[in-house]
Amino acid sequence: MPELPEVETTVRGIKSIESSVIEKIDIFNPNLRWPVPNDLPNFLSGKKILSVHRRAKYIIIKCSNAYLVIHLGMTGKLVFAKPSDTLKKHDHIQITFINNEQVIRYNDPRRFGSVHLVKDNLDDFKLLADLGIEPLVFEFDGNYLFTKARKRNVAIKTFIMNHHIVVGVGNIYASEALFLSGIRPSVSACKVTRRKMEILAKNIKHVLSVAIEKGGSTISDFMNTKGEQGYFQIGHQVYNREDQPCNKCGAKIKKTIIGQRSSFFCSTCQR
Ligand SMILES: [Zn+2]
Numbered sequence: 001m002p003e004l005p006e007v008e009t010t011v012r013g014i015k016s017i018e019s020s021v022i023e024k025i026d027i028f029n030p031n032l033r034w035p036v037p038n039d040l041p042n043f044l045s046g047k048k049i050l051s052v053h054r055r056a057k058y059i060i061i062k063c064s065n066a067y068l069v070i071h072l073g074m075t076g077k078l079v080f081a082k083p084s085d086t087l088k089k090h091d092h093i094q095i096t097f098i099n100n101e102q103v104i105r106y107n108d109p110r111r112f113g114s115v116h117l118v119k120d121n122l123d124d125f126k127l128l129a130d131l132g133i134e135p136l137v138f139e140f141d142g143n144y145l146f147t148k149a150r151k152r153n154v155a156i157k158t159f160i161m162n163h164h165i166v167v168g169v170g171n172i173y174a175s176e177a178l179f180l181s182g183i184r185p186s187v188s189a190c191k192v193t194r195r196k197m198e199i200l201a202k203n204i205k206h207v208l209s210v211a212i213e214k215g216g217s218t219i220s221d222f223m224n225t226k227g228e229q230g231y232f233q234i235g236h237q238v239y240n241r242e243d244q245p246c247n248k249c250g251a252k253i254k255k256t257i258i259g260q261r262s263s264f265f266c267s268t269c270q271r
Helices: 004-017 040-044 142-148 156-160 171-181 194-213
Strands: 022-027 049-055 058-063 067-071 077-081 091-097 103-107 114-118 254-258 261-265
Touching (some): 022 040, 156 171, 156 194, 171 194
Antiparallel strands (some): 067 114
């Protein structure tokens, strides 16, 4: 599943379409997680792209009259292609630009992704309205986590994966950040000290930033917009390493289920 780093990589990969004007949009198959709005091609044709950015795992393409919001779901990707390139299986949407040799295609074998047209205020869009803070902004820090964790009995791993608290901390990144911070994933969020929360916030930023630098790291078949294979789980300290030796102390990495998610930790290094 594309995680925040893959989505960020995708956004950076398609930044070059900023200032382009959409010539047309072809919808080959509207049956994604929700039906693609059928007024989308008419509404956006001839409109200029003002910016491309990311909020949580949504790709937000700001056009001169509306926002095109894309979620990659489980298997979605945006790739550049030449208009003459044969359509691939599962290419569902194509965006063509005026005076641009490349088109963008949305490909999604499992069709859990979605494409939305937001004509009003983006902040009111229902899928974005309740989201927590972005992990890579300055305001996300140990104090934020510590304050939000008061009276929360939920496991710290579940807490940092809650997108009402902070967005984009997926299972891999939560596991890795907790290991680097020496915090056991099952500890109650409210029991983690302010000092430890500072370390944790820094490590969440660190693992996400490293993954973004490497172009995204999931075990799915993520491809960046140039069609290159995404970085492949190299450098994981605990994730998917059950029974393998801890890189710090040599003890066997343990696996447990927390909040219905597989969780990996070292019982010596993480308390
Ligand atoms: Zn260890």
